[in-house]
Amino acid sequence: MPHNHEELLKHVSSEMPADELLQDLGDLFKVFGDTTRIKIMYALHEDEMCVCAIADLLNMTQSAISHQLKVLKAANLVASRREGKTIYYRLADEHVKSIIAQGYEHITE
Amino acid sequence: MPHNHEELLKHVSSEMPADELLQDLGDLFKVFGDTTRIKIMYALHEDEMCVCAIADLLNMTQSAISHQLKVLKAANLVASRREGKTIYYRLADEHVKSIIAQGYEHITE
DNA sequence: TGAACATATGAGCAATCGTTCATATGTTAA
DNA sequence: TTAACATATGAACGATTGCTCATATGTTCA
Numbered sequence: 333m334p335h336n337h338e339e340l341l342k343h344v345s346s347e348m349p350a351d352e353l354l355q356d357l358g359d360l361f362k363v364f365g366d367t368t369r370i371k372i373m374y375a376l377h378e379d380e381m382c383v384c385a386i387a388d389l390l391n392m393t394q395s396a397i398s399h400q401l402k403v404l405k406a407a408n409l410v411a412s413r414r415e416g417k418t419i420y421y422r423l424a425d426e427h428v429k430s431i432i433a434q435g436y437e438h439i440t441e
Numbered sequence: 442m443p444h445n446h447e448e449l450l451k452h453v454s455s456e457m458p459a460d461e462l463l464q465d466l467g468d469l470f471k472v473f474g475d476t477t478r479i480k481i482m483y484a485l486h487e488d489e490m491c492v493c494a495i496a497d498l499l500n501m502t503q504s505a506i507s508h509q510l511k512v513l514k515a516a517n518l519v520a521s522r523r524e525g526k527t528i529y530y531r532l533a534d535e536h537v538k539s540i541i542a543q544g545y546e547h548i549t550e
Numbered sequence: 551t552g553a554a555c556a557t558a559t560g561a562g563c564a565a566t567c568g569t570t571c572a573t574a575t576g577t578t579a580a
Numbered sequence: 581t582t583a584a585c586a587t588a589t590g591a592a593c594g595a596t597t598g599c600t601c602a603t604a605t606g607t608t609c610a
Contacts, residue, residue, distance in 0.1 A: 335527070335585085337494040344484050344498060354483065356548045357541065358476040365471030366598075367464050374463065375453050383557060385446040389453060396599055398558055403598095408547075417556045417607050418444070427547040432466065434543055438517075438536040439465045444555085475568075492587060505569055507588055512568095526577045526586045551610100558605070566597070575588070580581100 363407040364431065368392065369400050372421075373428055376410065380422035472516045473540065477501065478509050481530075482537055485519065489531035 348354075363369060371390050375381055381389075387397045401421055404410040411424045423429065457463075472478060480499050484490055490498075496506045510530055513519040520533045532538065 335491075335493070337491070337497065340488075340490065340494060341498050344487070344490070347487065348480070348483055348498075353545075353548070354479050355476050357544050358474055358479045360544050360548055361470050361479070362474030362597095365467055365474040367467040368598080370463050370467045370470070371457070374457055378453070378456065379449075381449065381453070382444075382446070384444070384555095385449060388446065389450050389457075393600075394557070395559085395601080398556095399598075402558080414557095414607090417554095419557060425547075425550075427543060427550075431540065431543045431547070434536060434540045435466050435469050436462075438534075438540070439462070439469055441534075441536075471567095477568080493585095502570070503587070504571080504589085507586095508568075511588080523577090523587095526584095528587060553610090554608085556605100556607080559603085561601090563600090564598095567595080568593105569595100570593085571591090573589085575586100577586080578584085580583085 360407060363403060363409060364435070366400075368396070369404060370432070372397070372400060372404065373409065373423065373432065376421060376423045377429065380413075380420040382418045382420050386421070469516060472512060472518060473544070475509075477505070478513055479541070481506070481509060481513065482518065482532065482541060485530060485532045486538065489522075489529040491527045491529050495530070 364373075368390065372386055375386055375389055383397055383401065384394060386401075387394045390397065401410060401412075404421075405412065408424050409428050410421050412419050412421045414420075473482075477499065481495055484495055484498055492506055492510065493503060495510075496503045499506065510519060510521075513530075514521065517533050518537050519530045521528050521530045523529075
């Protein structure tokens with residue numbers, strides 16, 4: 333008979349957050365899991381930037397950047413304001429920086 | 442003529458980490474970007490577990506869990522030890538917990 | 551109003567990802 | 581050695597993802 337871990341499972345199971353929360357966590361990190369989006373967030377680290385400046389910086393099309401900004405905004409990682417024709421994006425809050433900082437620490441240990 | 446941001450770009454550009462590091466950062470977060478892997482890491486939060494216990498807990502096949510553990514191990518997020526036929530996995534270090542904690546904070550703000 | 555600019559968006563396509571299934575490897579005990 | 585167990589692995593398939601291209605929306609200025 334395969335080995336038994338009923339007791340362990342009962343305990344760990346009771347400590348697990350709800351499935352929906354775990355799903356949301358995964359979805360959040362999925363947003364961080366793309367180099368383009370990481371670059372965008374790094375670019376916004378110090379100051380806001382408009383879409384075309386980000387596109388220039390990363391040497392990518394305006395469309396590609398715009399699509400990614402939409403993803404970042406849906407995850408509440410960036411916010412934007414309009415000034416005439418231009419739309420400026422900035423990091424939404426400090427979580428972005430601390431999450432990236434933790435990741436940075438891990439890979440550079 | 443489209444608007445100019447040469448000065449800004451020069452500055453932001455000089456502050457950007459190397460491409461390879463940004464790639465590694467994205468790759469790291471990609472590993473966190475899956476609910477199954479998040480669940481595994483949460484399960485290992487307190488104590489080590491063997492593969493079949495994790496599979497039981499998450500109600501998934503041994504194979505699926507094994508594949509995901511391989512991904513987690515490649516990213517240095519979990520470590521393992523053998524005891525007879527059984528292989529026990531545990532979190533590799535505290536970074537895992539702090540990264541997840543930061544993400545948790547963001548979604549529950 | 552119309553032209554130029556800045557950004558957003560939808561469809562489509564190649565690439566990547568997570569699972570399943572079958573099977574291989576490694577360990578223990580009889 | 582053989583059977584049973586625990587885990588790992590490779591191929592394959594459907595689903596998701598990130599980009600491109602064409603075009604739409606929104607704003608300013610003449």
